[in-house]
Amino acid sequence: MGWQIIWTVLKKELLDLFRDRKAWIGTFLVPLVIIPFVFFLLGNSYSNVEKEAREYVPLAIHGSSPLIDMLAKNPGVRLIESADPEQALQAGQLRAIITIPERFDEEIKAGNTAKLLVAFDSTNTKSVYARDLIKQTVEAYSKEIVAKRLQQAGMSEAAIQPIAADFQNVATEERKSGGMLAGFIPLMLVVSLASGGIAAANDLVAGEKERGTMESLLTAPIAANHILTAKLVAVMMMSMLSAIASLISVSLVFSMGPLGGGDNAAFSFAFLSPATLLVLIVVILLMAATFAGLELMLSTIAKSFKEGQTYMSAVIFLAMVPSYMLMPQSPVDIAEHYYVLPVFNGVALCKEVFYGKVDPLHALLGIGSSLVYVAITIAFASRLFRREGAGLKN
């Protein structure tokens, strides 16, 4: 009988929510619209700046040297005459000013160090790109000179390079791809889990109270806990829908968007194994249950829909703080105690999943402690919900 009642209430809640535009916006706006939009915008502006910096590099040169010919061979470099080069550099019309002192080439020929003066603007990304280009060209030119000098002295290049270090990256392609996601996805996932259920939770208790439907519902011969269970499942479903939409959205953005080009071309979910996928699903479920319980608790306390909305912002805050705190950390650096702190444990485990290696002890600690938090949250929500008069508007 209990399951039948829960199923009846759940079916009605889902039908009601699917017809509620507010709930849909709350669940899918962030993952399906805001994430791709921010990423495309960021990615586009980043790649546009880079493209412009590479395609057109206007430089002003004082003096002359074969170095200039070498510099001019770089694609995009334009040597420009300017009446007031410093002003032009400040205004962004020039990317750098190179001043070659007199006797520059003579000093080099004499075997001395010749000084070169390069003025650039560190606050202008394009000017910084020009500086790097000049630096690379100067290094290449210096290398040629060094080679000639060594030859004249009867020495090989090995004489000035006794050690050749070869750095090898041990991170697999999967881990590189997962590592990039491990920073960002837990944040998106946790925030969508928290935000996805808010509209539903607020509507299903505070909204029902305000509209007077809760009072009618409480006169039916059913246990308050059955009503709450159905509402909890409905809110969890909206949370998880939002989280899944976030995952899909982020992976699409990474594989197709402007940020997905170049090094990220090999992006895939290959770092997910059946075991880590299972951990991810359990973590998502437990976090959805914790947030749903918390949101229903706040919705029960709230006297009106508006009051509920105000309380709900605390849930977003609770989701964001751990996500931001752990975002820059690699899973190997995350201290053990984070695996038992609420929300932190979910974020930390998500990071491990996306790095492709979940420590069994961490999984046990994280999942075990999450179960405790879910039990506490739901027990509180149930107690509040069963309190006399909790379903009444006034």
Next chain:
Amino acid sequence: MIEVKGASKQFGTVTAVRDLTFRVEEGEVYGLLGENGAGKTTTMRMMATILTPTTGDIEISGFSVREQPLEVRRRIGILFGGEVGLYSRLTARENIAYFGNLYGLTSSRVQERIDNLSRMLDMETFIDRRVGAFSRGMKQKVAIARTLVHDPDVILLDEPTTGLDVTAATIFRRMVTRLQEEGKTILFSSHNMGEISKLCKRIALMHKGKLRFSGDLAALRKQYGTDDLDDIFMAVVEGGEL
């Protein structure tokens, strides 16, 4: 049958209902009269087991609201005035069926009840439309159908005609008479003495949480020697003579 036995309800330091005792016989339409804030809704909520009496008890068809709340809920149907409490994104049929299912009715029984109630309340033209855009009168009909879907023995009507126009209120009163003919026990609360007198022979009169009178309306008229119900009401609540 409804039997209120010394029921009181306290909210913190405020006593909303104080030592209330009256009895509604089976098949009777009984009036619960009082101004706004007199304690009528609190009394109804105690009968519906939404609130528990601080002291005393109420029995509905022999079941105690304290000891057997689920048995009580199975036997009552409650309709609130003002806010009719419907799901605006669901159709009228979906609203009624939801409650039918919660009362444990089979699907075929729910549909049968909806068809009957829809005919009785003249809702056939809008039964499959979402209630969000309905007029106050249309919503009230859906709420009545929802209250009656499980065919309750005892019907609690809390200011049911609030916000209804004259025609809708008249149709509503006719429905109450018809339900009485079917043998239902009905408690009808109102702040309007005139409305109560059209439906009820016996009434309970509440003022500031206390029972000021319970019994026969005709006897009350005789006692105060006037037919002007508003004057009688004022005299009773002020505790004086006319």
